[in-house]
Amino acid sequence: MAQKGPYIIKAEKTGKIVWCACGLSKNQPFCDASHKGTEFRPIVADVEEGKTYLWCGCKQSGRAPLCDGTHSKL
Numbered sequence: 377m378a379q380k381g382p383y384i385i386k387a388e389k390t391g392k393i394v395w396c397a398c399g400l401s402k403n404q405p406f407c408d409a410s411h412k413g414t415e416f417r418p419i420v421a422d423v424e425e426g427k428t429y430l431w432c433g434c435k436q437s438g439r440a441p442l443c444d445g446t447h448s449k450l
């Protein structure tokens with residue numbers, strides 16, 4: 377777990393992000409390749425400029441990379 381709650385981030389441009397699944401990235405909630413050597417793999421997601429996204433910080437979401445509220449039960 378990187379944080380017990382989502383990272384709420386507005387996309388500055390349309391494109392792709394790479395979400396950290398392992399929780400080790402120093403650039404949460406995005407991948408910085410810290411997963412190397414672990415069983416985890418990041419998830420690539422499309423984002424639209426101006427839209428706000430709730431990226432899962434607890435890394436337990438059933439809808440990863442987005443928050444689904446699972447963190448409230450941890």
Ligand code: FES
Nearest residue numbers: 381433434443446
């Ligand atoms: S932060 Fe992981 S489900 Fe909400």
